[in-house]
Amino acid sequence: xxxxxxxxxxxxxxxxxxxxxxxxxxxxxxxxxxxxxxxxxxxxxxxxxxxxxxxxxxxxxxxxxxxxxxxxxxxxxxxxxxxxxxxxxxxxxxxxxxxxxxxxxxxxxxxxxxxxxxxxxxxxxxxxxxxxx
Amino acid sequence: xxxxxxxxxxxxxxxxxxxxxxxxxxxxxxxxxxxxxxxxxxxxxxxxxxxxxxxxxxxxxxxxxxxxxxxxxxxxxxxxxxxxxxxxxxxxxxxxxxxxxxxxxxxxxxxxxxxxxxxxxxxxxxxxxxxxxxxxxxxxxxxxxxxxxxxxxxxxxxxxxxxxxxxxxxxxxxxxxxxxxxxxxxxxxxxxxxxxxxxxxxxxxxxxxxxxxxxxxxxxxxxxxxxxxxxxxxxxxxxxxxxxxxxxxxxxxxxxxxxxxxxxxxxxxxxxxxxxxxxxxxxxxxxxxxxxxxxxxxxxxxxxxxxxxxxxxxxxxxxxxxxxxxxxxxxxxxxxxxxxxxxxxxxxxxxxxxxxxxxxxxxxxxxxxxxxxxxxxxxxxxxxxxxxxxxxxxxxxxxxxxxxxxxxxxxxxxxxxxxxxxxxxxxxxxxxxxxxxxxxxxxxxxxxxxxxxxxxxxxxxxxxxxxxxxxxxxxxxxxxxxxxxxxxxxxxxxxxxxxxxxxxxxxxxxxxxxxxxxxxxxxxxxxxxxxxxxxxxxxxxxxxxxxxxxxxxxxxxxxxxxxxxxxxxxxxxxxxxxxxxxx
Numbered sequence: 028x029x030x031x032x033x034x035x036x037x038x039x040x041x042x043x044x045x046x047x048x049x050x051x052x053x054x055x056x057x058x059x060x061x062x063x064x065x066x067x068x069x070x071x072x073x074x075x076x077x078x079x080x081x082x083x084x085x086x087x088x089x090x091x092x093x094x095x096x097x098x099x100x101x102x103x104x105x106x107x108x109x110x111x112x113x114x115x116x117x118x119x120x121x122x123x124x125x126x127x128x129x130x131x132x133x134x135x136x137x138x139x140x141x142x143x144x145x146x147x148x149x150x151x152x153x154x155x156x157x158x159x160x
Numbered sequence: 161x162x163x164x165x166x167x168x169x170x171x172x173x174x175x176x177x178x179x180x181x182x183x184x185x186x187x188x189x190x191x192x193x194x195x196x197x198x199x200x201x202x203x204x205x206x207x208x209x210x211x212x213x214x215x216x217x218x219x220x221x222x223x224x225x226x227x228x229x230x231x232x233x234x235x236x237x238x239x240x241x242x243x244x245x246x247x248x249x250x251x252x253x254x255x256x257x258x259x260x261x262x263x264x265x266x267x268x269x270x271x272x273x274x275x276x277x278x279x280x281x282x283x284x285x286x287x288x289x290x291x292x293x294x295x296x297x298x299x300x301x302x303x304x305x306x307x308x309x310x311x312x313x314x315x316x317x318x319x320x321x322x323x324x325x326x327x328x329x330x331x332x333x334x335x336x337x338x339x340x341x342x343x344x345x346x347x348x349x350x351x352x353x354x355x356x357x358x359x360x361x362x363x364x365x366x367x368x369x370x371x372x373x374x375x376x377x378x379x380x381x382x383x384x385x386x387x388x389x390x391x392x393x394x395x396x397x398x399x400x401x402x403x404x405x406x407x408x409x410x411x412x413x414x415x416x417x418x419x420x421x422x423x424x425x426x427x428x429x430x431x432x433x434x435x436x437x438x439x440x441x442x443x444x445x446x447x448x449x450x451x452x453x454x455x456x457x458x459x460x461x462x463x464x465x466x467x468x469x470x471x472x473x474x475x476x477x478x479x480x481x482x483x484x485x486x487x488x489x490x491x492x493x494x495x496x497x498x499x500x501x502x503x504x505x506x507x508x509x510x511x512x513x514x515x516x517x518x519x520x521x522x523x524x525x526x527x528x529x530x531x532x533x534x535x536x537x538x539x540x541x542x543x544x545x546x547x548x549x550x551x552x553x554x555x556x557x558x559x560x561x562x563x564x565x566x567x568x569x570x571x572x573x574x575x576x577x578x579x580x581x582x583x584x585x586x587x588x589x590x591x592x593x594x595x596x597x598x599x600x601x602x603x604x605x606x607x608x609x610x611x612x613x614x615x616x617x618x619x620x621x622x623x624x625x626x627x628x629x630x631x632x633x634x635x636x637x638x639x640x641x642x643x644x645x646x647x648x649x650x651x652x653x654x655x656x657x658x659x660x661x662x663x664x665x666x667x668x669x670x671x672x673x674x675x676x677x678x679x680x681x682x683x684x685x686x687x688x689x690x691x692x693x694x695x696x697x698x699x700x701x702x703x704x705x706x707x708x709x710x711x712x713x714x715x716x717x718x719x720x721x722x723x724x725x726x727x728x729x730x731x732x733x734x735x736x737x738x739x740x741x742x743x
Contacts, residue, residue, distance in 0.1 A: 041449035043442035044254075044312075045226065045381075052374065057224040057365035058258055059313070067312025071302060072336050072441045073453060073471035132362060151385040151447045 029103015031083035031142045032064075033158045040076040040154045042066060046146035053145060061131055063140040064155075078154060081105050081127040081140035089139070092122035103142065103160045110136050162188075162262040164196065167276065167283055169352050170210055170268030174283040176261075183262055188219025189649035190245070191686045193234040194693060196265055203696055207238035207344075208326060208351035210269035217263040218253045219649040223365055224373075225666055226381050227654040229253050229443035232646055236697065237343040238351075239328040239510070239565050240584030243694045244343040245605045249443035250335030252359070253649060255315035259361030266354070275318075275356035277308055288355035292324060296503040297333045300356065310360030318356035319346045320505025322552045326350050327563040329510035329586070333502070337441065337451055337473035341507045342607060343585060368671030376666050380657055385447050389656045393450040394440070398476035399429030401589070402484070408621065410592040410614075410716045412480060414487045414538050415516035415578055416709050419591050419716070423489035427479050436491065438471055443651070450653065456495045472499045480589030481512025486519065487538030500545055504552045511551065513586035514566045515544055521575040531558035531573075567705075577708035582606045583699070592617035593715045594625055594724060598635055601704050601725075602732050604690050609652055611639035621716060628728035632735065636687070643686035644679050688739050695740070701733040 044066050047059035054061050065079040083104030090098040090106045097112035098119055115135040120128045129138045144157040162183040167174045182192045193215045205211035214235045221228035231252040237244030256264060259279050273288035294300050297320040304316050315334055322330035323346030330346025331339045340346075349355070367373045384390050392400060405411040406424040413421040425431055429452075438455030442448060453471040460466045472495045482488065482497040501508045519536040521527050529535065533555065534546040547559075554560045561569045566586055570579030580587040582600035588608035590596040595613030603610025613635055625631065641660075642652065650658050658666075660676040667674050674682075711720055 041440050041442040042444075043447050043449060044444050045447050048223075048445055051364075052377070054364075055367050055370035055373070057367060058363060059223075059254075060258065060362035060364050065312055070305065071298075072451075073439070075439065133364060149381065149447070152449075 029101070029142070029160055030144065030157045031104055031160050032080050032140060032144060032147070032155060034078045034080055035153055035156045037076060037078045037154060039152045040066060040078055041152060042068060042072060042076045045149040045151075046155060049146040049149040053143075061138055063127070063129060063138045064146055065126070065129065079125060079127050080155065081142070082125065083142060083160065088122040088124070089119035089128050089137075092118040094118065098137075098139070101142070105142055106139055107141065108137060108139055110134070113137070163260055164263045164265060165261045165278065165283070166265045166267075168268045169266065169270045169274070169354060172270070172285050179262070183220070186686065187644070187647040187682065188222075188262060189217050189232045189647035190234070190643055190690070191647035191682070192263055193217035193232050194686065194689050196263055197234045198689075198693055200265060200267060201236060205236055207236040207241065207244075207348060210267070210352070212236050212348055212351070214266040214345065214348055215263060216252075216256060217649070218257050219262075219647050220670055220672055221648040221650060221666060222253045222257045223445065224367070224670065225377060225650075226384055227446045227448070227657070228648060228650045229446045230646075230649045230651050231256060232649055233332075233340045233345055235345055235348050237584075238326070238347045239344040240606070242584065242697050242699050243604065243690070244345065244348070246340040246342050246345050247646065247649075248332070248334050248338045248340045249446070249651065250315060250338035251444040252315040252317065252334050252338070254444040255313070255359040255361065257361075257365070258313065258363050259359050260363045266352070269351060270353040273353050273355050275304070275354070275358065277358045279310060279314070279360040291355050293321065295321065297505045298336060298503065301333070301336055304356055304358055308358045310358070313362065314358055314360035316356060316358050318505075319349045319354075320503065322504045322506045323347055323350040325552060325554060325563070327506060327551060327554075328565050329507040329514075330505055331507045333505055337453065337502075338443065339507070342509065343605065344507075346505050367669065369669045372665075373669035376662070376669050380662070380666070381447070383657045384654065390448050390653065393653050394448050396429040396433050397450050397452040397474075399432060399452065399474055399479055401476040402428040402479055403430060405590065405592070408592070408618075408716045409714065410590060410617070411484050412580075412587070412589055412591045413484045415485060415520045416580055416591060416713050417520075419713055421484040421487070421489060424484060426489045426491050427483040427494050429476070431491065432474060436495070446651065448653065454495050456492060456499065458492070470499055472502070474498060477589050478508035478512075481509040482544075485512045485516045485589075486544060488541060488544075490539070490541060493541035496541065497544055497548070500548050504548065506548070506552065509588060510565065510586040511548060513580050514551070514562050514569065515547055517566045517570060517575060517579050518547070518562060520578055521570075521573055524575065526574045527558060531556070576705070580707055580709065583704060590614035590617075591710070591713070591715050593620065593718070594628075594631060594720060594728070595620070595635070596715070597710055597720070597725065598631060598728050601706070601729060602632070602635060602701075603639060604687075604694055610642070611635040617716065625724070628724050629731045632728050632732045636732075636735065640683040640687040641680065642683075643690070644683040647686060684739075688742070691736055692740055695736075701729060701736065704729060
C-alpha cells in the first residue's frame with residue numbers, strides 16, 4: 028500500500044505557505060515556483076484559504092491526457108513524471124480539474140506531487156498530512 | 161544576482177539595473193534602501209512632489225528562511241519632512257523577490273491615476289481612474305484580486321481615500337491587513353497618483369550549500385514553532401500588552417492624562433481572543449500567524465435578523481491609539497474604529513493620537529464644535545467615527561490642519577504641551593519611562609521599534625535608572641543591530657531567533673560570508689548612513705520638542721525628570737556627531 032498527501036482541514040490553514048517553500052526546497056532552491064502544492068486565499072485573507080494538493084487519483088486524468096506517456100500511474104495513486112518523455116504540451120495541466128498540476132517555467136515541464144510528505148513536517152497547524160491508501 | 165527595478169511614473173518608463181555592488185556591501189533591506197534613496201533623492205524635495213522617491217527593498221534571507229517576511233520602504237515623509245521608513249509583511253517581501261528584484265525604486269508622478277502590475281520581467285501601467293475615490297481599500301483589493309494574475313503568488317499594495325487626499329499619515333495597505341503604516345507613505349503614493357502595486361513572480365533562487373541550508377532552516381523553524389520564543393505572538397498576539405501595560409500603569413490613556421484605563425480588559429488581547437477572535441492569518445513564509453482577525457457582528461438598524469460580519473485585524477498599537485488613548489473600553493466600538501481607519505487607509509496610531517489631542521483641545525475650549533463639527537468626548541465612538549471621515553475628506557480648515565499631523569495642528573490651535581508627537585511622529589503606545597521616550601526621540605523613525613526602550617523600562621521596573629549616557633548607549637546598540645535585522649529582512653518578532661551567530665550561519669549557507677563581529681559592525685555602519693541622511697534632510701536633535709504632558713503623567717508609577725531627558729539628548733547628539741566623523 029502507498030501513502031498519499033491529503034488536506035486534513037483547510038479551515039485550520041493560516042496561509043503561511045510554509046508547505047510551498049518546503050516543496051521547493053527538495054530542489055535545493057528558494058521560493059515556491061517549483062512547488063507542487065498551492066495555497067491561496069478564498070477571495071481575500073478574511074475568508075480563509077484554499078489548499079490545492081494532488082488527490083492521487085486512481086485513474087489520473089493528467090496521465091490519460093499525456094500524449095507521450097510521460098506521466099505514469101503511481102502505486103497508491105497519482106502519477107510519476109518521466110521528464111525525458113515529456114514534450115511540454117501542458118495538456119496535463121488542463122486535465123486536472125482541481126489545478127494540482129503546476130508548471131516549471133524554467134524546464135517547461137509539469138510539477139506533480141510525489142506524495143513524499145516532506146511538506147507535512149512544516150505545517151504547524153496540521154492542515155495537511157499523509158494518509159494510508 | 162541582485163536586480164533593482166526602477167520605475168519613472170512621469171515618463172511611464174522602467175528599467176532594471178544589476179546592483180550586486182550595493183547588496184554585497186550593505187546586505188539588503190534598509191542597508192541597500194538607504195543607499196538607493198540617497199542616490200535618487202534631492203535633499204530639498206517636497207515630499208508630495210514628483211521629486212520624492214520611494215524605495216522598497218527585501219534582503220538575502222527573503223524567500224529562503226522562515227520569518228524573513230518583511231519589506232522595507234524608504235521615502236521622504238510628508239508628515240515629518242524628514243526620513244520616512246516603514247515596514248510591512250503580508251506577501252510583499254516574497255512577491256518582490258519572486259518577481260526577480262531585490263529592490264524597487266519609484267520616482268516621478270503620473271498625471272492620472274494609475275496602478276502598476278510588476279511581474280514576468282515587465283511593468284504594466286494600468287489606468288486606475290475607476291478605482292480612484294472608491295470608499296474602501298478592501299473593495300480595491302477585491303477588484304484587483306479578480307482582475308489581475310498570480311493568485312496566491314502576489315502582493316496587492318494599495319492606498320485608500322486618505323492617501324488620495326494626501327492625509328500626511330495615510331498608509332499603504334497590503335493583503336488587507338498589513339500596512340506600511342507610519343510616516344505617510346500613503347500620501348506619497350497619492351501625490352504620485354499611484355493607487356496600487358500588484359507584484360508577482362515565480363523566480364527560483366539557487367542555494368550555495370544545500371545541506372547546511374536545510375540544517376540551519378530546520379533549526380530556525382523548530383525554534384519558531386516548538387520553543388516559547390514566538391508562542392506569545394501566535395496565542396494572544398501583540399494585544400497581550402493591553403492588560404500587561406495597564407497593570408504596570410504604562411498604558412497611555414485619554415491623551416496620556418492617565419496611564420491606565422478602567423475596564424481596559426474589555427479591549428485586551430485576552431478578552432478579544434476569547435470573545436471575538438475569528439481567524440488567524442500569517443505573512444508568507446512565516447509559521448507564526450500573529451495576525452489576529454476579530455469577527456465583528458453588527459445588526460443593521462431597523463431590520464430584524466439582518467447582520468453583517470466584518471473581519472477586523474487588531475494589534476496592540478491600533479488598540480492603544482483608538483481605544484485607551486480615546487478613553488474607549490467598548491469592545492465593538494473600538495473594533496469599528498479600527499475597521500474605519502482600515503477602510504480609509506489611515507495610520508491607526510497617528511489618527512488616534514491626533515483625535516486624542518483634538519478631544520482635549522475641545523474640552524479646554526481651544527477649538528469648538530464649529531471646528532470639529534461633532535462632539536469629541538472620551539469614549540464617544542460615534543463622534544470619533546465621524547471625525548475620522550472628516551479627517552479623510554478634510555471638510556473644513558480644522559480638519560485640513562489635523563490631517564497634517566498633531567504637531568502642525570497644535571502649532572495653530574495651541575495645546576502643544578499635550579500634542580504627543582516626537583520628531584513629528586505621533587507617539588506609540590508605551591508610556592513606560594525614559595527608555596520608551598528616548599527611543600521615540602532618538603530613533604531614526606521615531607518608532608518604538610527603533611530601539612525598543614520600553615523593553616529596557618520593563619526590565620528596570622522598581623530599579624534605579626542608570627545614568628542617561630548608559631541608557632543612550634544601550635539604545636544605540638540595539639538600534640544598530642536592528643539595522644541588520646531590517647537588512648536581511650527578518651521580522652523583529654523573530655529577533656530572539658535571529659541572533660548574530662545564527663544569522664552568520666544562515667548567510668553562510670547562501671554563500672555570504674559574515675561573522676558575528678562583522679555583522680555587528682555593519683549594523684553600526686548602516687545606522688550611521690541612515691542618521692547621516694536624516695541630518696542631511698534637516699533633522700536637528702537639539703530642536704526636538706518634549707511635550708510637557710509626558711513629565712506630568714507618571715510612567716509606571718514614577719515621574720520623569722526633564723533634566724535626565726535633556727542630558728540624554730545632549731549625550732546622544734555628541735555621540736551621533738562622533739559617529740559621523742568616523743570614516
